Amino acid sequence: MAMAYNFHIIEDCLKCTVREQRLFCDLSREALIRLQNIKATSVYPKGAMLCLEGQPPRGVFILCTGKAKLSTTSSEGKSMILRIAEPGEVLGLTAAVSGTPYEATVETLEPSQANFIAQTDFVHFLREHPDVGLRVAKQLTHNCKCAYDEVRSLGLSNSVPEKLAKLILRWAENPLDLPVKKPNETPLRVTLTQEEIAQFIGTSRETVSRVLANFRKKGWVRVKGATWTILNRRALENLVTT
Protein backbone atom coordinates (compact mmCIF):
# COMPACT_ATOMS: atom_id res chain seq x y z
CA MET A 1 0.00 0.00 0.00
CA ALA A 2 1.43 3.38 -1.03
CA MET A 3 2.17 5.98 1.59
CA ALA A 4 2.18 9.75 1.51
CA TYR A 5 3.07 12.06 4.37
CA ASN A 6 2.33 9.88 7.38
CA PHE A 7 -0.66 7.90 6.12
CA HIS A 8 -1.47 5.02 3.81
CA ILE A 9 -3.20 6.01 0.59
CA ILE A 10 -6.52 4.21 0.21
CA GLU A 11 -6.60 3.57 -3.51
CA ASP A 12 -9.23 0.85 -3.65
CA CYS A 13 -12.56 1.75 -2.01
CA LEU A 14 -13.51 -1.94 -1.98
CA LYS A 15 -10.55 -2.68 0.26
CA CYS A 16 -10.98 0.32 2.54
CA THR A 17 -11.21 -1.01 6.09
CA VAL A 18 -12.84 2.07 7.59
CA ARG A 19 -15.62 2.72 5.09
CA GLU A 20 -18.31 1.31 7.37
CA GLN A 21 -17.51 4.02 9.92
CA ARG A 22 -17.79 6.80 7.36
CA LEU A 23 -20.80 8.97 6.70
CA PHE A 24 -20.85 8.46 2.92
CA CYS A 25 -18.71 5.49 2.05
CA ASP A 26 -20.66 2.55 3.47
CA LEU A 27 -22.13 1.66 0.08
CA SER A 28 -23.20 -1.55 -1.65
CA ARG A 29 -20.58 -3.54 -3.54
CA GLU A 30 -22.08 -2.49 -6.90
CA ALA A 31 -21.91 1.17 -5.94
CA LEU A 32 -18.33 0.81 -4.68
CA ILE A 33 -17.25 -0.79 -7.95
CA ARG A 34 -18.80 2.10 -9.84
CA LEU A 35 -17.22 4.60 -7.45
CA GLN A 36 -13.85 2.99 -8.03
CA ASN A 37 -14.25 3.64 -11.76
CA ILE A 38 -15.29 7.26 -11.62
CA LYS A 39 -13.09 8.65 -8.85
CA ALA A 40 -9.62 10.11 -9.09
CA THR A 41 -7.50 9.77 -5.98
CA SER A 42 -5.22 12.62 -4.97
CA VAL A 43 -3.11 13.47 -1.96
CA TYR A 44 -2.89 17.09 -0.87
CA PRO A 45 -0.50 18.90 1.45
CA LYS A 46 -1.73 21.06 4.30
CA GLY A 47 -3.18 24.31 2.98
CA ALA A 48 -4.31 22.97 -0.43
CA MET A 49 -7.47 24.56 -1.86
CA LEU A 50 -9.84 21.88 -3.14
CA CYS A 51 -12.43 24.35 -4.36
CA LEU A 52 -13.14 28.05 -4.15
CA GLU A 53 -16.30 29.84 -3.11
CA GLY A 54 -18.15 31.18 -6.15
CA GLN A 55 -16.41 28.81 -8.58
CA PRO A 56 -18.69 26.84 -10.95
CA PRO A 57 -19.03 23.30 -9.62
CA ARG A 58 -16.58 20.84 -11.17
CA GLY A 59 -17.48 17.94 -8.95
CA VAL A 60 -17.30 16.62 -5.42
CA PHE A 61 -14.44 15.54 -3.19
CA ILE A 62 -14.78 12.60 -0.84
CA LEU A 63 -12.40 13.26 2.02
CA CYS A 64 -10.68 9.94 2.82
CA THR A 65 -7.95 11.04 5.23
CA GLY A 66 -7.26 14.35 6.95
CA LYS A 67 -9.39 17.36 7.73
CA ALA A 68 -10.51 20.37 5.74
CA LYS A 69 -11.99 23.69 6.67
CA LEU A 70 -14.98 25.12 4.87
CA SER A 71 -14.85 28.89 4.89
CA THR A 72 -16.78 31.70 3.32
CA THR A 73 -16.66 35.46 3.15
CA SER A 74 -19.22 37.32 5.24
CA SER A 75 -21.20 40.26 3.91
CA GLU A 76 -18.76 42.45 5.84
CA GLY A 77 -15.87 40.99 3.86
CA LYS A 78 -14.50 38.92 6.72
CA SER A 79 -13.37 35.35 6.26
CA MET A 80 -15.32 32.95 8.44
CA ILE A 81 -15.10 29.22 8.93
CA LEU A 82 -18.38 27.37 8.51
CA ARG A 83 -17.20 24.01 9.78
CA ILE A 84 -14.41 21.46 9.77
CA ALA A 85 -14.97 18.44 7.53
CA GLU A 86 -13.95 15.01 8.77
CA PRO A 87 -12.92 11.91 6.79
CA GLY A 88 -15.83 10.31 4.99
CA GLU A 89 -17.58 13.58 4.14
CA VAL A 90 -18.45 14.65 0.64
CA LEU A 91 -17.37 18.21 -0.07
CA GLY A 92 -18.98 20.44 -2.68
CA LEU A 93 -22.14 18.37 -2.55
CA THR A 94 -24.69 21.19 -2.56
CA ALA A 95 -23.08 22.83 -5.57
CA ALA A 96 -22.80 19.58 -7.50
CA VAL A 97 -26.40 18.56 -6.83
CA SER A 98 -27.98 21.93 -7.45
CA GLY A 99 -25.62 23.10 -10.21
CA THR A 100 -24.88 26.35 -8.38
CA PRO A 101 -21.42 27.76 -7.58
CA TYR A 102 -19.49 26.33 -4.65
CA GLU A 103 -20.83 27.83 -1.44
CA ALA A 104 -17.55 27.63 0.43
CA THR A 105 -13.82 27.48 -0.04
CA VAL A 106 -12.42 24.13 1.05
CA GLU A 107 -8.83 24.07 2.32
CA THR A 108 -7.02 21.13 3.84
CA LEU A 109 -5.93 21.60 7.44
CA GLU A 110 -3.44 18.76 7.32
CA PRO A 111 -2.05 16.41 4.67
CA SER A 112 -5.14 14.75 3.24
CA GLN A 113 -6.38 12.26 0.69
CA ALA A 114 -9.50 13.07 -1.30
CA ASN A 115 -11.27 11.28 -4.13
CA PHE A 116 -12.57 13.63 -6.81
CA ILE A 117 -15.67 12.76 -8.85
CA ALA A 118 -16.67 14.97 -11.79
CA GLN A 119 -20.12 16.53 -11.45
CA THR A 120 -21.81 14.68 -14.31
CA ASP A 121 -20.40 11.36 -13.13
CA PHE A 122 -21.55 12.07 -9.59
CA VAL A 123 -25.09 12.98 -10.65
CA HIS A 124 -25.33 9.74 -12.69
CA PHE A 125 -23.89 7.82 -9.74
CA LEU A 126 -26.50 9.36 -7.46
CA ARG A 127 -29.37 8.59 -9.84
CA GLU A 128 -28.28 5.02 -10.58
CA HIS A 129 -27.56 3.75 -7.08
CA PRO A 130 -30.29 3.97 -4.43
CA ASP A 131 -27.87 3.65 -1.53
CA VAL A 132 -25.85 6.59 -2.86
CA GLY A 133 -29.02 8.70 -2.80
CA LEU A 134 -29.65 7.70 0.78
CA ARG A 135 -26.05 8.52 1.79
CA VAL A 136 -26.22 11.87 0.03
CA ALA A 137 -29.45 12.67 1.87
CA LYS A 138 -27.74 11.74 5.15
CA GLN A 139 -24.75 13.89 4.36
CA LEU A 140 -26.95 16.87 3.47
CA THR A 141 -28.98 16.34 6.63
CA HIS A 142 -25.75 16.33 8.63
CA ASN A 143 -24.55 19.49 6.88
CA CYS A 144 -27.86 21.20 7.55
CA LYS A 145 -27.68 20.28 11.23
CA CYS A 146 -24.14 21.67 11.42
CA ALA A 147 -25.27 24.90 9.77
CA TYR A 148 -28.18 25.28 12.21
CA ASP A 149 -25.80 24.67 15.10
CA GLU A 150 -23.53 27.38 13.74
CA VAL A 151 -26.42 29.82 13.42
CA ARG A 152 -27.32 29.11 17.03
CA SER A 153 -23.77 29.29 18.24
CA LEU A 154 -22.60 32.35 16.34
CA GLY A 155 -25.79 34.30 16.42
CA LEU A 156 -26.91 33.73 19.94
CA SER A 157 -23.90 33.15 22.14
CA ASN A 158 -23.47 36.25 24.22
CA SER A 159 -19.74 36.40 24.69
CA VAL A 160 -16.49 35.26 23.15
CA PRO A 161 -15.63 33.09 26.21
CA GLU A 162 -18.96 31.31 25.75
CA LYS A 163 -18.36 30.80 22.02
CA LEU A 164 -14.83 29.53 22.62
CA ALA A 165 -16.00 27.20 25.40
CA LYS A 166 -18.69 25.81 23.05
CA LEU A 167 -16.13 25.22 20.35
CA ILE A 168 -13.73 23.43 22.71
CA LEU A 169 -16.55 21.27 24.06
CA ARG A 170 -17.60 20.38 20.52
CA TRP A 171 -14.05 19.29 19.72
CA ALA A 172 -14.08 17.25 22.91
CA GLU A 173 -16.70 14.98 21.31
CA ASN A 174 -13.76 13.44 19.40
CA PRO A 175 -10.96 13.37 21.99
CA LEU A 176 -7.43 12.20 21.34
CA ASP A 177 -6.54 8.73 22.51
CA LEU A 178 -3.64 9.82 24.71
CA PRO A 179 -2.68 8.96 28.29
CA VAL A 180 -3.83 11.63 30.75
CA LYS A 181 -2.61 12.59 34.20
CA LYS A 182 -6.09 12.62 35.73
CA PRO A 183 -9.15 10.61 34.65
CA ASN A 184 -11.34 13.65 33.96
CA GLU A 185 -8.85 15.29 31.60
CA THR A 186 -9.73 15.34 27.90
CA PRO A 187 -6.92 15.73 25.37
CA LEU A 188 -7.72 17.24 21.96
CA ARG A 189 -5.82 17.82 18.79
CA VAL A 190 -6.39 21.37 17.55
CA THR A 191 -5.15 21.96 14.04
CA LEU A 192 -6.55 25.48 13.76
CA THR A 193 -4.45 28.56 14.36
CA GLN A 194 -5.77 31.26 16.69
CA GLU A 195 -6.60 33.32 13.59
CA GLU A 196 -8.72 30.44 12.28
CA ILE A 197 -10.39 29.95 15.65
CA ALA A 198 -11.25 33.66 15.52
CA GLN A 199 -12.79 33.15 12.07
CA PHE A 200 -14.75 30.22 13.45
CA ILE A 201 -16.38 32.16 16.28
CA GLY A 202 -16.63 35.56 14.64
CA THR A 203 -14.08 37.55 16.61
CA SER A 204 -10.48 38.78 16.37
CA ARG A 205 -7.31 36.78 16.90
CA GLU A 206 -6.31 39.07 19.75
CA THR A 207 -9.56 38.35 21.58
CA VAL A 208 -9.14 34.59 21.13
CA SER A 209 -5.60 34.88 22.49
CA ARG A 210 -6.78 36.85 25.52
CA VAL A 211 -9.72 34.56 26.31
CA LEU A 212 -7.63 31.42 25.88
CA ALA A 213 -4.95 32.85 28.16
CA ASN A 214 -7.67 33.44 30.73
CA PHE A 215 -8.90 29.82 30.40
CA ARG A 216 -5.33 28.61 30.94
CA LYS A 217 -4.78 30.92 33.90
CA LYS A 218 -7.92 29.57 35.54
CA GLY A 219 -6.71 26.02 34.98
CA TRP A 220 -9.55 25.07 32.66
CA VAL A 221 -7.40 24.07 29.68
CA ARG A 222 -3.77 23.27 29.02
CA VAL A 223 -2.25 24.11 25.64
CA LYS A 224 0.87 22.40 24.42
CA GLY A 225 1.37 22.97 20.71
CA ALA A 226 -1.51 21.41 18.81
CA THR A 227 -2.50 19.33 21.85
CA TRP A 228 -5.01 20.96 24.11
CA THR A 229 -6.27 19.30 27.28
CA ILE A 230 -9.54 20.14 28.97
CA LEU A 231 -8.76 20.16 32.68
CA ASN A 232 -12.07 21.48 33.99
CA ARG A 233 -14.93 20.49 31.74
CA ARG A 234 -17.56 21.61 34.23
CA ALA A 235 -16.23 25.18 34.19
CA LEU A 236 -16.51 25.32 30.39
CA GLU A 237 -20.00 23.83 30.47
CA ASN A 238 -21.09 26.38 33.07
CA LEU A 239 -19.88 29.13 30.82
CA VAL A 240 -22.08 27.82 28.02
CA THR A 241 -25.22 27.35 30.03
CA THR A 242 -25.13 30.59 31.99
Place this chain on the structure above:
Amino acid sequence: MQSEAANELYDMLAPELRAELARFEQLRIVPAGTHLITCGVPPEHLVIVNAGTVEITLDCRSRNTASLGYSGAGKVFGMRALVSGELPEIDVICLESCSITTVPRDVFLSLLKNNPQAYFAVAKVLSSDLQIADRILRGNTRRCGVGPRPRPAKTV
Protein backbone atom coordinates in the same frame (compact mmCIF):
# COMPACT_ATOMS: atom_id res chain seq x y z
CA MET B 1 -55.47 16.51 -7.45
CA GLN B 2 -52.12 18.00 -8.48
CA SER B 3 -50.37 20.70 -6.44
CA GLU B 4 -51.08 24.12 -7.88
CA ALA B 5 -47.62 25.54 -8.41
CA ALA B 6 -44.28 24.25 -9.59
CA ASN B 7 -42.16 23.32 -6.62
CA GLU B 8 -38.59 22.31 -5.92
CA LEU B 9 -39.48 18.65 -5.40
CA TYR B 10 -41.90 17.98 -8.23
CA ASP B 11 -39.75 19.85 -10.73
CA MET B 12 -37.16 17.10 -10.29
CA LEU B 13 -39.46 14.08 -10.20
CA ALA B 14 -40.39 11.94 -13.17
CA PRO B 15 -44.00 12.48 -14.37
CA GLU B 16 -45.11 9.03 -13.26
CA LEU B 17 -43.85 9.66 -9.72
CA ARG B 18 -45.60 13.04 -9.61
CA ALA B 19 -48.78 11.32 -10.72
CA GLU B 20 -48.37 8.69 -8.03
CA LEU B 21 -47.98 11.31 -5.32
CA ALA B 22 -50.87 13.32 -6.72
CA ARG B 23 -53.26 10.50 -5.82
CA PHE B 24 -52.59 11.14 -2.15
CA GLU B 25 -52.19 14.91 -2.12
CA GLN B 26 -54.45 17.16 -0.13
CA LEU B 27 -54.86 20.79 -1.09
CA ARG B 28 -55.66 23.08 1.82
CA ILE B 29 -55.97 26.74 2.64
CA VAL B 30 -54.59 27.51 6.09
CA PRO B 31 -54.89 30.78 8.03
CA ALA B 32 -52.07 33.09 9.09
CA GLY B 33 -50.31 31.80 12.20
CA THR B 34 -50.58 28.14 11.23
CA HIS B 35 -47.48 26.09 12.07
CA LEU B 36 -46.66 24.07 8.97
CA ILE B 37 -43.67 22.54 10.75
CA THR B 38 -43.18 22.62 14.50
CA CYS B 39 -39.78 22.24 16.09
CA GLY B 40 -39.47 18.94 17.92
CA VAL B 41 -42.68 17.47 16.50
CA PRO B 42 -42.33 14.72 13.87
CA PRO B 43 -44.17 15.86 10.74
CA GLU B 44 -47.03 13.70 9.52
CA HIS B 45 -46.85 15.18 6.04
CA LEU B 46 -44.54 16.67 3.51
CA VAL B 47 -45.77 20.23 3.03
CA ILE B 48 -45.58 22.10 -0.26
CA VAL B 49 -46.37 25.81 -0.24
CA ASN B 50 -48.38 26.78 -3.30
CA ALA B 51 -49.08 30.41 -2.41
CA GLY B 52 -48.56 32.75 0.52
CA THR B 53 -45.62 33.73 2.71
CA VAL B 54 -44.12 31.71 5.55
CA GLU B 55 -41.39 32.49 8.05
CA ILE B 56 -38.72 29.91 8.91
CA THR B 57 -37.35 30.21 12.42
CA LEU B 58 -34.75 28.26 14.34
CA ASP B 59 -35.41 27.33 17.94
CA CYS B 60 -32.52 28.45 20.09
CA ARG B 61 -33.34 26.69 23.31
CA SER B 62 -34.83 29.14 25.74
CA ARG B 63 -33.19 32.12 24.10
CA ASN B 64 -34.66 34.29 21.40
CA THR B 65 -35.55 32.62 18.15
CA ALA B 66 -33.43 33.13 15.06
CA SER B 67 -35.22 33.92 11.84
CA LEU B 68 -33.80 32.01 8.91
CA GLY B 69 -35.88 34.02 6.49
CA TYR B 70 -39.11 34.06 4.55
CA SER B 71 -40.27 31.75 1.86
CA GLY B 72 -43.29 31.02 -0.25
CA ALA B 73 -44.59 29.37 -3.38
CA GLY B 74 -42.62 26.31 -4.47
CA LYS B 75 -40.86 25.62 -1.18
CA VAL B 76 -41.11 22.14 0.34
CA PHE B 77 -40.96 21.61 4.11
CA GLY B 78 -40.52 18.55 6.29
CA MET B 79 -38.19 16.70 3.94
CA ARG B 80 -35.22 16.55 6.30
CA ALA B 81 -37.23 15.19 9.19
CA LEU B 82 -39.02 12.63 7.00
CA VAL B 83 -35.88 11.33 5.35
CA SER B 84 -33.61 11.28 8.39
CA GLY B 85 -36.20 10.40 11.02
CA GLU B 86 -34.84 13.22 13.17
CA LEU B 87 -37.07 15.79 14.82
CA PRO B 88 -37.41 19.12 13.02
CA GLU B 89 -35.19 21.91 14.32
CA ILE B 90 -37.15 24.67 12.66
CA ASP B 91 -40.61 26.18 12.88
CA VAL B 92 -42.41 27.18 9.71
CA ILE B 93 -45.26 29.59 10.35
CA CYS B 94 -47.69 31.10 7.86
CA LEU B 95 -47.53 34.89 7.87
CA GLU B 96 -50.74 35.10 5.89
CA SER B 97 -53.37 32.77 4.57
CA CYS B 98 -51.48 30.12 2.59
CA SER B 99 -52.39 27.51 0.02
CA ILE B 100 -50.55 24.29 0.73
CA THR B 101 -50.42 20.75 -0.56
CA THR B 102 -49.68 17.94 1.85
CA VAL B 103 -48.41 14.46 1.07
CA PRO B 104 -48.71 11.88 3.86
CA ARG B 105 -45.39 10.81 5.34
CA ASP B 106 -45.88 7.09 4.71
CA VAL B 107 -46.85 7.68 1.09
CA PHE B 108 -43.75 9.73 0.47
CA LEU B 109 -41.40 7.31 2.23
CA SER B 110 -42.93 4.40 0.37
CA LEU B 111 -42.41 6.23 -2.92
CA LEU B 112 -38.76 6.77 -2.02
CA LYS B 113 -38.30 3.16 -1.06
CA ASN B 114 -39.77 1.90 -4.31
CA ASN B 115 -38.23 4.59 -6.51
CA PRO B 116 -34.80 5.38 -5.10
CA GLN B 117 -34.00 7.53 -8.11
CA ALA B 118 -36.23 10.10 -6.41
CA TYR B 119 -33.39 10.67 -3.93
CA PHE B 120 -31.89 13.07 -6.43
CA ALA B 121 -34.95 15.30 -6.01
CA VAL B 122 -34.66 14.90 -2.25
CA ALA B 123 -31.01 15.96 -2.43
CA LYS B 124 -32.03 19.08 -4.35
CA VAL B 125 -34.54 20.06 -1.68
CA LEU B 126 -32.06 19.41 1.13
CA SER B 127 -29.40 21.41 -0.72
CA SER B 128 -31.79 24.32 -0.94
CA ASP B 129 -32.42 24.13 2.83
CA LEU B 130 -28.70 24.10 3.46
CA GLN B 131 -28.19 27.12 1.22
CA ILE B 132 -30.72 29.07 3.30
CA ALA B 133 -28.80 28.32 6.50
CA ASP B 134 -25.46 29.11 4.86
CA ARG B 135 -26.75 32.44 3.59
CA ILE B 136 -27.68 33.37 7.14
CA LEU B 137 -24.22 32.46 8.35
CA ARG B 138 -22.60 34.45 5.59
CA GLY B 139 -24.88 37.46 5.84
CA ASN B 140 -25.27 37.91 9.53
CA THR B 141 -23.17 36.14 12.07
CA ARG B 142 -24.11 38.11 15.12
CA ARG B 143 -27.67 39.24 15.02
CA CYS B 144 -29.46 36.37 13.29
CA GLY B 145 -32.34 37.07 10.99
CA VAL B 146 -32.38 38.19 7.43
CA GLY B 147 -33.33 41.22 5.37
CA PRO B 148 -36.57 43.06 5.45
CA ARG B 149 -39.73 41.12 5.86
CA PRO B 150 -41.38 40.82 2.45
CA ARG B 151 -44.61 42.57 1.73
CA PRO B 152 -47.34 39.93 2.01
CA ALA B 153 -48.45 38.61 -1.34
CA LYS B 154 -52.08 38.62 -2.35
CA THR B 155 -54.13 36.81 0.23
CA VAL B 156 -55.22 33.39 -0.90
